[in-house]
Amino acid sequence: MTAARDLKELSEAEALRRLASVPFGRVVFTLHALPAVRPVNHVVADGRVVIRTNPGTVLSKEVAPAAAVVAFEADDLDPYERLGWSVIVTGIARPVTDQEEAERFKKLLQPWVQGGMDQVISIQPEIVNGFELVPLDDAS
Numbered sequence: 377m378t379a380a381r382d383l384k385e386l387s388e389a390e391a392l393r394r395l396a397s398v399p400f401g402r403v404v405f406t407l408h409a410l411p412a413v414r415p416v417n418h419v420v421a422d423g424r425v426v427i428r429t430n431p432g433t434v435l436s437k438e439v440a441p442a443a444a445v446v447a448f449e450a451d452d453l454d455p456y457e458r459l460g461w462s463v464i465v466t467g468i469a470r471p472v473t474d475q476e477e478a479e480r481f482k483k484l485l486q487p488w489v490q491g492g493m494d495q496v497i498s499i500q501p502e503i504v505n506g507f508e509l510v511p512l513d514d515a516s
Contacts, residue, residue, distance in 0.1 A: 386463070419481070425465055440497045
């Protein structure tokens with residue numbers, strides 16, 4: 377039997393640090409007035425979540441040009457020990473149009489899938505929520 381757990385809120389700085397520590401997450405956006413989710417690899421750079429996509433994909437056509445409000449979620453959870461954390465960032469997704477900045481991000485972020493992945497999108501966090509599952513006696 378696994379011991380009881382508590383949910384501890386993370387500071388914004390700690391939440392972003394943890395988000396930067398994992399290689400992939402999920403972009404949540406609106407598509408045809410419904411929620412949609414895409415798994416992506418990412419980096420956290422200059423206080424923003426940065427992803428790459430192929431031109432012509434739903435992220436490059438529907439999300440970035442519209443300066444859409446999106447959520448980005450990543451976690452590191454152990455289902456057996458029932459420990460770990462989750463971070464959700466809500467903000468505006470925009471294409472990175474400065475060529476030097478885009479090239480710098482492309483060097484930092486290698487795609488996991490085949491294809492050009494030539495479009496760089498950044499998400500500027502407006503709301504950052506992070507939570508950690510901790511043993512009940514560590515919750516203080």
